[in-house]
Amino acid sequence: MIYHAYEMQRSMLASASAWANMSAQFLNNPANPLSYIGGGPALAHALDVFAHASAPRGKPAFGIESVDVDGKPQPVTEDIVLQLPFGQLKRFRHAALPDNAPRLLITAPMSGHFATLLRGTVERMIPRHEVFITDWRDARQVPLAEGSFDLDDYIDYVIAFLEHIGPGAHMLAVCQPSVPCFAAAAVMSGEDHDCRPRTLTMMGGPIDTREAPTSVNQMAMQRPHSWFEQNAITTVPMQYPGGGRRVYPGFLQLAGFMSMNLGNHMLSHWEMFRHLVDGDGESATATKDFYDEYRAVCDMTAEFYLQTVDHVFQRHLLPRGEMMHRGTRIDLGAIHDIGLLAIEGERDDISGIGQTRAALHLTPALDESYKFYDLVENVGHYGIFNGSKWRTKIAPVVEEWILEHNG
Structure with a gap:
């Protein structure tokens, strides 16, 4: 019922937004005397803000047309190089990129937003890297016939994407995917897989949420698993391709x-x-551009969401050495030649200080020269991967780490 109630509210707000937008344009029309006198201009701007806040939003486009390389603009090509039921692999590159440029897989969070939330992350890395990104699908758009998607599937998808890119790639995980990417690196290392990443950068990831728990972590711990299943999970209405699928x-x-x-x-x-x-x-x-991206949200499959709550935030299976993949225990001790870079923001209110750094203490077979920790001052969760601090302070550290371990 909650999804149907939301759809009704969304339809009503869409109509209100359209009326507010037309009214704002009418009041701002230079031919309208009210646009020059009294409270007309202020009312028009207030209606504009309301229209923007209440407008429905779909999946945004990356829209990266060019990047600056050594002072010259270079056109960027965006391609879909691999398609799977619950996500696709996108590639960004430009003609001036050398043949031996590092290949970087950016794993986007499956946490309610589209991969375009990392547009700034992608754009900053394109000049010196062949960039790939996991472009996850909205679960309500995936027919039931495609089956389920859980943490095991996420790990499998990461491995499949790395296999498609080929040996010698690097991986960057932003927030939530730090856990499945760390797990995938361990699985591939245990199999001595040729396509295991040369480096894994984890940014603001909940590797061990027992370290400096935030309000997000505490909420997960204060409620039983059954509460999330009963109150956070609903069914997609039948007008969508994924009608009948259970989602968060x-x-x-x-x-x-x-x-x-x-x-x-x-x-x-x-x-x-x-x-x-x-x-x-x-x-x-x-400000409008930021909220256009921030309010564009997508659904997660119920099984993936509930497993994440249980495995990551409630039982801490990965740092305790108890997380499984396809029935086999994930051995973080198998990681022996992947450069691990852990980045945290001093003001992160989603993943507290120490939660990502914990990964460096969970890999006993990895030499210290393969580990690096960067705590960025005066940076919150969003600022780790977007904005001026990301471009000028954090990205150079990531680039240097990749070059150091690029073989």
Whole structure:
């Protein structure tokens, strides 16, 4: 019922957004006297903010057309190189890239947002790398006939993507996929797989959430597993291709994220209104662009979500050496030649300090020269992989680590 109630609300807000948008355009029309006098301009901008906040959103495009390479713009090509039922592998490259450029697989979170949330991450790495990214599908768009998708499948997909890229690739995991990527690296190392990554960079990942638990971790620990199954899981309506599939809907995840910092989000929209009133369209557009991406959400399969809550946040199976893959225990001690880089933000309120660093202590067979830890000052969770700090402080560390272990 919750999904049907959401669909009804979404339809009503879509209509309200359309009316607000038309009203704002009418009040802003230069031929309308109200656009120059009284409260007309302020009302128009208020309607503009409301229209933007209530508008429905689909999957955004990456839209990376060119990047600057040594002071010259280079056109970027975006290709789908492998398609699987629950996700596809995208590749970004430019003509000036040398043949021996490092190949980098960026694993996007399956946590309610589309892979385009990492647009800034991808764009920053394109000039010096052949970049691949896991582009996960919205679970409500995957027919039931395609089967289920859980943590085992996530690990299998990561391995399949690395196999498609070929030997010598590097991998970067942003937040939630740090766990399955770390597990995949261990599985491949145990098999002495030719396509195991040369480096694995984990950024703000919940490897061991017992370290500096945040409000997100505490919420998972305070409620039994049955609570999440009864209150967070719903069924996709039949008008979608995945009708009948049990999912954790993206709109619930978005509501949780928004409520964590509700005051900041309200202030951002107030500032957007002020920028419009002051004629600062560039600042207002920047805020709109951020929320266009932030509010574009997708559903996760119920089995993947519930396993993540149980294995990662409640029972901590990976750091305790008890996590399984296809019936076999995952041995982190098998990792012996993969360079591990753990990056954390000092102000991260999703993954606390020490949760990602724990990976470096869980690989006894790995020499210390293959391990590096970077704690970035005055950076929150989102800033680890996007924004100026990512571009100027964090990305250079990642690039240097990749070059050091590129063979």
